[in-house]
Amino acid sequence: MAIDFQLTEPQKALQAGARAFAAEVLRKVAPTIAPIARPEDRFYATRPFYAAMAEAGYIKALLPASIGGTALGTLDFALASEELAAADVNVPSALLGTGLGLHAVLHHGTEAQKQRFLPDFIEDGSRLAALAFTEVTGGANYDHPDPSVGVQTFARREGDEWVINGAKHYTTNGTGWDGKGAHLYSVICRTDPALPPQESLAVIMVPGSAPGIEIVGLLDTVGHRATVSPRIHFHNVRVPAANLVGQPGDGIAMLEGAFSWTAALIGAACVGVMRAAFDIALKFARSDKRSGTVPVIEHQNVGFMLADIKMRIEAARYLTWKACHQLDLTQGRSRELAIITKVHCSELCVQAVYDCMRVVGVDAYTDLYPLGGLMQDALCFPLYDGGNMGVRRRQLHALLRSPDYDAMASAEARG
Ligand SMILES: Cc1cc2nc3c(=O)[nH]c(=O)nc-3n(C[C@H](O)[C@H](O)[C@H](O)COP(=O)(O)OP(=O)(O)OC[C@H]3O[C@@H](n4cnc5c(N)ncnc54)[C@H](O)[C@@H]3O)c2cc1C
Numbered sequence: 303m304a305i306d307f308q309l310t311e312p313q314k315a316l317q318a319g320a321r322a323f324a325a326e327v328l329r330k331v332a333p334t335i336a337p338i339a340r341p342e343d344r345f346y347a348t349r350p351f352y353a354a355m356a357e358a359g360y361i362k363a364l365l366p367a368s369i370g371g372t373a374l375g376t377l378d379f380a381l382a383s384e385e386l387a388a389a390d391v392n393v394p395s396a397l398l399g400t401g402l403g404l405h406a407v408l409h410h411g412t413e414a415q416k417q418r419f420l421p422d423f424i425e426d427g428s429r430l431a432a433l434a435f436t437e438v439t440g441g442a443n444y445d446h447p448d449p450s451v452g453v454q455t456f457a458r459r460e461g462d463e464w465v466i467n468g469a470k471h472y473t474t475n476g477t478g479w480d481g482k483g484a485h486l487y488s489v490i491c492r493t494d495p496a497l498p499p500q501e502s503l504a505v506i507m508v509p510g511s512a513p514g515i516e517i518v519g520l521l522d523t524v525g526h527r528a529t530v531s532p533r534i535h536f537h538n539v540r541v542p543a544a545n546l547v548g549q550p551g552d553g554i555a556m557l558e559g560a561f562s563w564t565a566a567l568i569g570a571a572c573v574g575v576m577r578a579a580f581d582i583a584l585k586f587a588r589s590d591k592r593s594g595t596v597p598v599i600e601h602q603n604v605g606f607m608l609a610d611i612k613m614r615i616e617a618a619r620y621l622t623w624k625a626c627h628q629l630d631l632t633q634g635r636s637r638e639l640a641i642i643t644k645v646h647c648s649e650l651c652v653q654a655v656y657d658c659m660r661v662v663g664v665d666a667y668t669d670l671y672p673l674g675g676l677m678q679d680a681l682c683f684p685l686y687d688g689g690n691m692g693v694r695r696r697q698l699h700a701l702l703r704s705p706d707y708d709a710m711a712s713a714e715a716r717g
Contacts, residue, residue, distance in 0.1 A: 309381070316382055319358070323355070327354050329389050331393055335347055342477055342520055342532075345530035346480070348392055348396065351393045352397070352428055353427070357427065361397070361427035365408070366408065366420070370421070370424045375630045376627075380570035380626045383574065384570040384573045384574045387570065389574075391525075391529070391575065392527065393528075394571065396430065396474065396475055398474075398564055398567065399474035400429075402433040402488075402560055402564060403432045403475065403486060404419070405488070405560035406505040406507075406560065408420070409556070409560075415547060422486070430478055431475065431485060432473050432487050432488075433474070433490070434476065434487050435473075437455065438470065438533065441472075441688070441693070442693050442696075444557070445500070446499070447500060449492075449494075449502070453490060453499060455490065455491040456495055459543065460540075462542060462543045464506055464542075464543060465540050466514075467536055469536075470536070471531065471532065473487070473534050475530065477530050483515050483517065487509075488506070489505070490503065490505060492504065500551055501551045502551060503550070503551060503554050504546055504547075504548075505547045505552070505553050505557075506541060512539050512540065514538050514540070515535075516535045516537060517534055518534065519532070524678050524682070526679055558697075561687060562637040564687050565625075565637075565640040565687065566626045566629055566640040568647070569621065569626075569646075569647040570622050571683070573615060575676055575680050575683075576615045576651050577615060578676055579611075580611050580658060582658060582672065583608060583657075583661040586598075586661065587605075607660065608661060614650050618650055621643050621646065632715075635717060636716070637697070638711070638712045641698055642698065644690070644694055645684070645694045651683050654680075655680045659673050
């Protein structure tokens with residue numbers, strides 16, 4: 303069988319369902335949050351949209367069949383993600399935040415841990431999980447072998463408990479829906495200050511109800527205006543020893559796995575945002591004469607620019623599909639294409655949205671068009687989820703330097 307990019311009937315249904323959900327529900331997010339001043343209030347205002355997303359099955363799609371989920375593969379998730387992100391990036395980011403928060407248990411947890419932590423999200427899909435990874439002092443050097451730097455959130459073992467102390471920020475979903483905290487956190491910490499992260503970095507599951515979790519403030523972001531980025535302190539937070547996922551030292555592999563999944567899906571979100579900007583620019587170019595005699599698409603500069611943008615959108619979509627397919631084929635082991643997708647599509651997205659603004663011209667810089675907001679959202683993609691400079695290119699650099707690097711492995715679906 304040759305390579306076949308045609309979607310199966312279930313995939314077409316999934317895509318059509320996501321497109322309809324985006325048009326009916328997520329289109330209303332932007333006008334809902336626009337007049338709200340405080341970042342946390344913008345996030346809280348998205349709760350009904352998130353609940354509708356859960357109702358439509360997107361939270362169950364994260365979860366295994368053994369507890370009542372539908373365990374959507376990465377490629378299928380990408381098909382839906384492109385449609386959702388073309389309408390709004392905020393509510394899908396909260397979904398991704400919950401997926402990140404549950405990733406370690408989903409992929410590395412024992413059956414007992416899955417049974418303890420996951421059914422709550424079937425029972426009430428509007429519950430939020432969060433990954434508390436980024437330290438207030440930076441995230442890029444979390445795996446630095448010098449134990450005196452990197453992650454400075456520590457878990458101390460006392461009897462049958464872990465006692466966690468540290469400070470995190472950018473913990474998407476971390477406020478919960480009311481400022482009292484997420485339902486569940488996966489906290490990235492070290493179990494021994496004297497040991498390097500390769501031996502001590504750990505993922506510990508912390509229920510939001512645990513005493514000692516304090517939301518101390520919020521960062522207001524340039525785009526993703528209703529994605530919440532709180533600062534959270536953990537003061538002597540006690541959880542059972544059994545909340546450790548895997549072993550100390552496994553944290554690096556777990557983070558790499560979680561951030562490969564998001565990397566591939568962010569490719570789909572970038573395609574969605576590029577599509578939204580392209581639709582605006584194309585409609586403008588085909589209809590507006592700007593006091594001239596013909597619609598501006600008749601001018602070669604405009605037509606060529608639109609052609610260039612469309613080329614990038616198509617190329618980004620199929621790279622994303624391939625990266626997602628590769629993750630699914632290798633159960634997440636082969637990470638190169640996912641990282642390439644995150645870097646390439648995110649930087650393409652910023653350029654494509656800017657080029658759409660250049661097609662529309664000066665009005666793109668006003669509230670006459672939503673392109674400025676799309677640019678604000680696009681600027682996030684290269685910077686977050688492991689910045690392209692501080693994390694993602696370094697990951698690729700490390701792969702290229704490894705003695706057993708095989709340059710054709712990704713293309714040939716090996717690895
Ligand atoms: C909307 C949004 C949502 C987010 N959600 C979450 C979340 O849910 N959970 C979470 O934990 N975090 C989250 N983050 C944070 C995000 O994941 C960051 O990308 C990550 O913490 C690392 O940031 P950084 O790559 O800029 O690294 P930083 O450590 O902040 O480094 C900044 C810059 O310093 C330079 N640099 C630093 N170290 C090196 C080095 N060793 N080599 C070369 N250059 C270096 C690079 O130029 C880098 O860009 C979110 C951020 C945003 C904006």
